[in-house]
Amino acid sequence: xxxxxxxxxxxxxxxxxxxxxxxxxxxxxxxxxxxxxxxxxxxxxxxxxxxxxxxxxxxxxxxxxxxxxxxxxxxxxxxxxxxxxxxxxxxxxxxxxxxxxxxxxxxxxxxxxxxxxxxxxxxxxxxxxxxxxxxxxxxxxxxxxxxxxxxxxxxxxxxxxx
Numbered sequence: 001x002x003x004x005x006x007x008x009x010x011x012x013x014x015x016x017x018x019x020x021x022x023x024x025x026x027x028x029x030x031x032x033x034x035x036x037x038x039x040x041x042x043x044x045x046x047x048x049x050x051x052x053x054x055x056x057x058x059x060x061x062x063x064x065x066x067x068x069x070x071x072x073x074x075x076x077x078x079x080x081x082x083x084x085x086x087x088x089x090x091x092x093x094x095x096x097x098x099x100x101x102x103x104x105x106x107x108x109x110x111x112x113x114x115x116x117x118x119x120x121x122x123x124x125x126x127x128x129x130x131x132x133x134x135x136x137x138x139x140x141x142x143x144x145x146x147x148x149x150x151x152x153x154x155x156x157x158x159x160x161x162x
Contacts, residue, residue, distance in 0.1 A: 062161035070151030
C-alpha cells in the first residue's frame, strides 16, 4: 500500500488557516506612552512588628492590592472561638486598610476567601453582605487546608478607586 506524502495533507490545512487569518480584524496595539507608571506604595498595618516577607497592601495609582488576612483576636493572637466574631474581625481589617487610603469596601472589585470548612459559606455570606451598600465584587470562596493561627477564613482583595 502506498502512503500519501505528508506535505499533501498539510497544504490544505495551511490554506484554510491562512484564509481564516485574512478575515480577522486588525487590532492596534499601543506599547505605552511617555507617561510613567504610577509609583508603588508598600504599606503595612500600623503597629506591625513582624518581619514576614509581605506587605499588607500595595497601592498602584487608583488600584489597591490587599494581602490575605485572617480575623485575629488582638489579645490572644489567635482566631476567636466565635466564628461570626472572626468574620467581622477579618472584614473590619479589610475595611480599615481601605479607609487608610481613602477607599471603602464598595471600591473592591475582586475578593478571594479561603476557608477550610465549606459548611461556613452561608454564615460568612450573611455577614459579608452587610459590608457593602449595593453591588458586590467578584468573589471566590475556596476550600483550603488549615490556615495560620487556626483561622477559619483568609480574605484578600483588589480595589479600584471609584
